[in-house]
Every structure is written in structure tokens, then in C-alpha cells.
Amino acid sequence: MKRIQHWIGGANAASTSGRTGPVFDPATGVRQAEVDLASGVDVDAAVATAKAAFAGWRAVSVSRRTEIMFNIRNLVSEHRAELAAILTAEHGKVPTDAMGEIARGLENLEFACGFAHQHKGGYTEQASGGVDVYSIRQPLGVVAGITPFNFPAMVPMWMFATAIVTGNTFVLKPSEKDPSAAVFLGELLKRAGVPDGVFNVVHGDKVAVDRLLEHPDIAAISFVGSTPIARYIYETGTRNGKRVQALGGAKNHMLVLPDADIDMAADAAVSAAYGSAGERCMAVSVVVAVGDAADPLVDAINVRLDKVRVGPGSDPDAEMGPLITREHRDKVVGYLDGARAEGATIVADGRGVRVPDANADGFFVGVSLLDHVRPGMKVYDDEIFGPVLSVVRVDTYEQALRLVNDNPYGNGTAIFTRDGGAARQFQFDANCGMVGINVPVPVPVAYYSFGGWKGSLFGDLHMYGPDGLQFYTRTKVVTSRWPDPATSQVDLGFPQNR
Numbered sequence: 454m455k456r457i458q459h460w461i462g463g464a465n466a467a468s469t470s471g472r473t474g475p476v477f478d479p480a481t482g483v484r485q486a487e488v489d490l491a492s493g494v495d496v497d498a499a500v501a502t503a504k505a506a507f508a509g510w511r512a513v514s515v516s517r518r519t520e521i522m523f524n525i526r527n528l529v530s531e532h533r534a535e536l537a538a539i540l541t542a543e544h545g546k547v548p549t550d551a552m553g554e555i556a557r558g559l560e561n562l563e564f565a566c567g568f569a570h571q572h573k574g575g576y577t578e579q580a581s582g583g584v585d586v587y588s589i590r591q592p593l594g595v596v597a598g599i600t601p602f603n604f605p606a607m608v609p610m611w612m613f614a615t616a617i618v619t620g621n622t623f624v625l626k627p628s629e630k631d632p633s634a635a636v637f638l639g640e641l642l643k644r645a646g647v648p649d650g651v652f653n654v655v656h657g658d659k660v661a662v663d664r665l666l667e668h669p670d671i672a673a674i675s676f677v678g679s680t681p682i683a684r685y686i687y688e689t690g691t692r693n694g695k696r697v698q699a700l701g702g703a704k705n706h707m708l709v710l711p712d713a714d715i716d717m718a719a720d721a722a723v724s725a726a727y728g729s730a731g732e733r734c735m736a737v738s739v740v741v742a743v744g745d746a747a748d749p750l751v752d753a754i755n756v757r758l759d760k761v762r763v764g765p766g767s768d769p770d771a772e773m774g775p776l777i778t779r780e781h782r783d784k785v786v787g788y789l790d791g792a793r794a795e796g797a798t799i800v801a802d803g804r805g806v807r808v809p810d811a812n813a814d815g816f817f818v819g820v821s822l823l824d825h826v827r828p829g830m831k832v833y834d835d836e837i838f839g840p841v842l843s844v845v846r847v848d849t850y851e852q853a854l855r856l857v858n859d860n861p862y863g864n865g866t867a868i869f870t871r872d873g874g875a876a877r878q879f880q881f882d883a884n885c886g887m888v889g890i891n892v893p894v895p896v897p898v899a900y901y902s903f904g905g906w907k908g909s910l911f912g913d914l915h916m917y918g919p920d921g922l923q924f925y926t927r928t929k930v931v932t933s934r935w936p937d938p939a940t941s942q943v944d945l946g947f948p949q950n951r
Contacts, residue, residue, distance in 0.1 A: 454484075457489065457632050457636065460639040466495075467489065470489070474629045476633075479774070480766060482779065482815050485543075489657075491661040495657070500595055507621070507622045511621075518617075522562065524644075529555070530559060536638075541766030543631035548771075555607070557896070564917070565614035568922060589931065592619050593621055593927060596621045599675070599686065601628055611903070622653075629656055635654045673696040673925065675697075679701060684911055686699040697911070702734060704836055704860050705735060706853075706857045715749050721893035723761065725894045726738065726840065727840045728894075731840040738843060740844045741844075742847070743849065743852075744849070765808070773820065777816065788837050795830040799822075806819030821840060858883070865885055869891055876890045902915035
């Protein structure tokens, strides 16, 4: 059986722990590989390697680091088909979903290629007599990323692209459920010219995570995952003196006003709710139908569901693949099992989805639609992270907005309307970090930054873009004077401008 090892110092590295975890093909349910689970000793080795590489890497010129980043971008683009195949094999993504993930990751590599402009400091000549003041940004040192199973290529690219181009060295702890993409990226980075030790991968579970959080040589931690773990990462990391950005869960609402184009809104709801099998923190999981929009909208969504083709990534026509594990599949099914008892109407039930016989043991749940959902129901309150869309009916815009703003999560939200005034008011009113206007999944382009509010973000800075550059660097201000030595004198007073 295939064995997936760590990537340390530019080479595969066996674990010292003696522990491994299973890696499944979610479409068949077959155990296809074993992944090494790191011990604290393994994490220490990766961090020590990154620390040793830091001094040389931060001294590399900005132009050379930029050249290497262009090389990384080009190699990832050239090998996107191979990378997509890895995503399909271990995560279960259908080809269009896998290629879309890589495309969004490439955007972040491209932004990092232009970091030299964003990285510039400021300069003030003659701030005082013969005194100049300027600011520079410098790397932090060894930084770490802890990434989720749902985007095993894109989210690491959100992190390491900015981290290494600004002169840091990086230790990645990907999900142990689909670990091979991280190692493949490591191989591409080595080919691109990244020196050994600048990018490292340790696989593992809580043992690896806790060692990263407490390690004295880790300067910063980036995390994407569920809210309870994000809170733990933030509190533990900051208690150990680290800079932390921890992105948590979501319950994204899409408001549909009575004047909206119902067909457009239905298309958007289906795409946003069931893309990636609902396993994304920016999925729309609640449609809030306002007033007369409700009945036609539910009918329009339901009509579209029979056309969604569920199947394995080996099927070129499949639009939605399986969930990541059997346990998660069963958890999602459990929400559907309890929905009717809570008072919801099951309009479309994905529990009986049919897939090809060869995939009968795969972790599939079909598209599911629940109507007449209300706050207080588990299907509304919890982040299901699966292909389940709930419809909440309200009478007014104010009631709809209250649902968004009262929710403990604040990742993303969207509104569908033809009324520009209503849309502008919504972007002003909504307590969320990302807002879409007639756009259901408002993930920012790479030259903005990604992140939510409330329980969806712990830390001050969002992911990638300008916030990412700020997160992975720190400012140093230099005050200089080059006077005629004859003018030098002792002055015990507090410095003053003259």
C-alpha cells in the first residue's frame, strides 16, 4: 500500500512516531494509502530545518525571490492536471471542481509574483535637521500553516506563496485525510528553485498541531478550519507568543428579495449550495426568501436538482462528488434524519442518491433541499458542511437582515435583487466580512483579502492579499543622520525636531 511521508529539507522523510493514518478514495470507500503521523520529534526536525534555511533565504534578493515565485506559478500551471488528479483521488472532487480550486490557488501565486511593489516601505527626507526616517518590512522567521481537507491545494497556496516570497520559511501541516497534494507542491517548489528547507510538510493530527503551537521557533501560525478549532489555535498560539490568524466556520445566508430574477437566484443557490458537495466555508447553506419570492424560488431550485449529476471524479460528466469520509457522510445524513421531526419540509432528499455500482460504498450524499426551516433547528444552527440547503421564509428585508446579523458566524453573505438601493443598504448593514451582490460565493480575488467577522475569524488580519503581506512581515522604522563630525555634541535632552 502506498505510504505518504513528510517532506523535510527538500526530500521525503519517514516519521519517527510509528503511527499512520488511513487515506481513502471517497468515491469507492477503499483505503488506498497510509500517511505518516508526526511525532513531536518530527515537527522539531521540520522546524529546525526551516530555521536553518531562514538566514540564507531572507538574504536572497527580492528580484530572485520574485523569479522563483514566477517559476512556481508556471510549474503549478503546467502540472495542474496531475494535481487535479490527486485532489480527485484523495478528496473525491470532480474534475471541474479540482481544476477550479487550482485556478484560485494560482491567483495567489500570481499576486505573490508582484509582491515587490506591495512590499515597498516609506521614506521621509529631512524629518529633522540632517535626519531622515524610513520604514521597511522584514520577514518574521519560521511560520506555519495548518490547512483543512476541503481545499488541499488552494489553501496552502493562500499561505505559503506570501510567506516565502516575503522571506520567511514555512512548515505546512495539511489535513491527514488528503495529504498528497502538499507533498506534490513541495516537489514543484524544489524544481522551481526554492532552496531545501524553505518549504516543509509534516503530516499528522493533534500531536503535530500542538507541537507547532508551542514550538518556540515558530513565529506565526495561519489556520483554516472549524470555529472550535480556530478558537483553540488562536488562544493556544497567542498564549505561546505567536502571531495567529485562525479562520473558522460559517453559516452563509443568501437573501432573495421579491424583485430578484428568480431564475438567476435559483441557479446561484444551486451552484453555491452544492458545489464542492457543500464542503466549503463559503457555501450558501441558507436561502432567506423574502415575501412573495419564497414559493417560486423553492420551485425553481427544486426543478434544477434533478439535473445535478452526482458521481465519482472518474465520471467526466459528474458535477458533485462524495464527502470526505464515511463518518462525515453519516453526520450529514443524521441532519436529514432529524429535519422533519424539527418541523422542516424535505423537498429533496439526498439520502437515497444512486451512483454507479462500483461506487456503491463511496461516501455519497445527494443534493438535499429543506423548506420552512427556522432558527433553533439543528439544520439551521449548525454548520452542516454538506450538500444540504435550507430555506427560511420571512416577510421583510429587516427580518432577513436580522438573521444574518444575529448569527454567530460572519464569514460571507449575499443578496439577490434588482434594486441598487437595497443592495447598497445591505452591504452597509451586513455584519459579515465578505458580501456578494447578485454573487452567491463572494470569495475575493487574490489582490484583496479573505476572511470573515465574529466567530468566523480569530485574529486581526485576513488571509492572503494585502493583509497576508502584513501578517507575514513586521515593520522596522530607521532614523538616520550623517552629520559633519564637527557638529556632534552631547545632548541629554529628549530628541526634538528642529
